[in-house]
Amino acid sequence: MPVTLIRNAELIVAWDASEKRHAYMPDADLAFEDGVIRFVGRGYDGPADTEIDGAGLMVMPGLVNIHSHPSSEPMNKGLLDEIGSTGLYNSSLYEFMPIFRADSEAVPDCVRVALSELLLSGVTTLADLSVAHPGWLDLLAEAGMRVCIAPMFRSARWFTKNGHVVEYEWDEKAGVKAMDEAFTLIQRAEQHPSGRLFGMACPAQIDTCSPELLRDSRAEARARGISWQIHAAQSVVEFHEITRRHGFTPIQWLHEMGLLDEKAIIGHGIFLDDHPSTPWHTDSDLGILAETGTTVAHCPTVFARRGITLKDFGRYRRGGVNLGIGTDTYPHNMLDELRLVAYLARTQAGNPRTMSTTDVFDAATVGGARALGRDDIGRLSPGCRADIVLVDAAHPRMQPRHDPVRSLIYAAGDRAVKDVYVDGEKVVGDGKVLTIDFEQAAAHLAEAQKRVVGNAPNHDWAHRPVDRIAAPTFKWL
Incomplete structure (x- = not known):
C-alpha cells in the first residue's frame, strides 16, 4: 500500500x-x-x-466526540439560544425542543451541516445519538468520518400540557421493538463496507425507559462487547422524577441495577446528589462513577445557555471519573467546546487550577476513546x-x-x-x-427551518407564535 x-x-x-x-x-x-x-x-x-x-x-x-445529535440540533440555531422553561428549572427539554424537530426532508441536511462543522474543528470520531432515519449509515459513510452509531430507543415519551408539569406516555412494547431494531442496525453498521462505522447501545433517557429495557439493553451490549450510553442526571425534573419513583438518585439507581462499568457512559451527569440544585441526603454519586469506571460525556454549551453547568470538570477528574467531551448542540465546533469546558470549570470552582489544558485535551482524545472501547484512536x-x-x-x-x-x-x-x-x-x-457540500447543505437547512418555524405553534401546548417563544434579538421593521 x-x-x-x-x-x-x-x-x-x-x-x-x-x-x-x-x-x-x-x-x-x-x-x-x-x-x-x-x-x-x-x-x-x-x-x-x-x-x-x-x-x-x-x-x-483527531478528536473523539462521544455525544452529539447531528440529525436534529442544527435545526435549532437561532431558536433555542436563550430559552428555557421557567416552570421546569430552565430546562428546554420538555417544552421547547420537541416543537422545533427537523422533518424527514431536513434530516440529511442537518447531518451534513453538523458533520461538516465537526470535521472542520478536528473531530475524526463521533458518537451519533439519533433516532434511526432512512439512509443513515450511507450518509455517515459519505462524510468519511469514523462514527459510532447510537440509535436511541425508549419506553415512553415526555410532554407537558402546561409548561410546569412533565408527563410520560408509556408504550413498553414499542420500546422493546425499537431496541431490537437498534441492535440490528448496529450490526449493519459494523458490516458496512466503509469499515469506519461501529455501534453503541443507547436507551434514550433514564426517565423514559422501563427498568426492563435498561437491564435488557445493558445485557445485550455486554454480550456484544459494545459501549452503552444513557442521558441521566441531566435535569432537575429528571432527578426528582427518579428519586420519586425509586428512592435513589439517577446515578444510584443505575448502580443499584448493576448497569455501570467501564463501558457505560452517562450523557451529562450534572445533577449528582451533592449538586446545589439537587441536594440529597447522600454524598456518594461521584464515588460511584469513579469506582465503576463509568464515563461522563460532558457537553457544556447546551447547558450554559440555560445557566446550568457541571460542578465541576476538575472535581470530577480529581475524583477519578473518566471524562469525554461532546457537542450536544450547535455549533458543532469541538474546539469551541473545549474552550468552554475549561472556562466553566474554572469559574464554577473559583479556581484556575481546578483543571489543566492537558486534562481537557485528554478528555477529547484518549478519554473519549476509552469510553468507546477503542485503544487505536485518540493518540498518534x-x-x-x-x-x-x-x-x-x-x-x-x-x-x-x-x-x-x-x-x-x-x-x-x-x-x-x-x-x-x-x-x-x-x-x-x-x-x-472535501466529502460534503457544506454550503449547499447549509442553504437547504435554512429553507427547512422556515417550514419548521411555520409549523411550530401546532406542536406547542399553548399554540404560541415562535416570536413569543423565542423573541427576536431586535424588532423586525
Whole structure:
C-alpha cells in the first residue's frame, strides 16, 4: 500500500507509551499506510509514496466526540439560544425542543451541516445519538468520518400540557421493538463496507425507559462487547422524577441495577446528589462513577445557555471519573467546546487550577476513546488508526505560540485547522470539507427551518407564535 509521510513537522503531539500520555515532539516525522500509523519519531528512512512538508504544521490526533445529535440540533440555531422553561428549572427539554424537530426532508441536511462543522474543528470520531432515519449509515459513510452509531430507543415519551408539569406516555412494547431494531442496525453498521462505522447501545433517557429495557439493553451490549450510553442526571425534573419513583438518585439507581462499568457512559451527569440544585441526603454519586469506571460525556454549551453547568470538570477528574467531551448542540465546533469546558470549570470552582489544558485535551482524545472501547484512536502512535489533524501553526491566530495546543484551544480554534485525515484519507483540505457540500447543505437547512418555524405553534401546548417563544434579538421593521 502507498505510504504517506509528513516530513519534519514543526511539532507532533505524539503518544508517549512509556508515560501513557501525550507529549510535544518537535522536528519529527509521521508515516502512515493503509489507514494505520507506521512511524512517529525522528529520522524516518523508510519508503514514502507521498511526502508532505511539515514545516509550519502541528500534527495532532483527531478528536473523539462521544455525544452529539447531528440529525436534529442544527435545526435549532437561532431558536433555542436563550430559552428555557421557567416552570421546569430552565430546562428546554420538555417544552421547547420537541416543537422545533427537523422533518424527514431536513434530516440529511442537518447531518451534513453538523458533520461538516465537526470535521472542520478536528473531530475524526463521533458518537451519533439519533433516532434511526432512512439512509443513515450511507450518509455517515459519505462524510468519511469514523462514527459510532447510537440509535436511541425508549419506553415512553415526555410532554407537558402546561409548561410546569412533565408527563410520560408509556408504550413498553414499542420500546422493546425499537431496541431490537437498534441492535440490528448496529450490526449493519459494523458490516458496512466503509469499515469506519461501529455501534453503541443507547436507551434514550433514564426517565423514559422501563427498568426492563435498561437491564435488557445493558445485557445485550455486554454480550456484544459494545459501549452503552444513557442521558441521566441531566435535569432537575429528571432527578426528582427518579428519586420519586425509586428512592435513589439517577446515578444510584443505575448502580443499584448493576448497569455501570467501564463501558457505560452517562450523557451529562450534572445533577449528582451533592449538586446545589439537587441536594440529597447522600454524598456518594461521584464515588460511584469513579469506582465503576463509568464515563461522563460532558457537553457544556447546551447547558450554559440555560445557566446550568457541571460542578465541576476538575472535581470530577480529581475524583477519578473518566471524562469525554461532546457537542450536544450547535455549533458543532469541538474546539469551541473545549474552550468552554475549561472556562466553566474554572469559574464554577473559583479556581484556575481546578483543571489543566492537558486534562481537557485528554478528555477529547484518549478519554473519549476509552469510553468507546477503542485503544487505536485518540493518540498518534504506531499501530493506531491514521486519524490525524494538521494545524497551521503559522496561522496569525496561533501567534504567538509559546504553547501551541493552548493557542489552538483558547485563541485560534477551528480557523487554524488545515487538513484532516480519517483512516489515512483526507477529508478536510486547506480548511474545506472535501466529502460534503457544506454550503449547499447549509442553504437547504435554512429553507427547512422556515417550514419548521411555520409549523411550530401546532406542536406547542399553548399554540404560541415562535416570536413569543423565542423573541427576536431586535424588532423586525
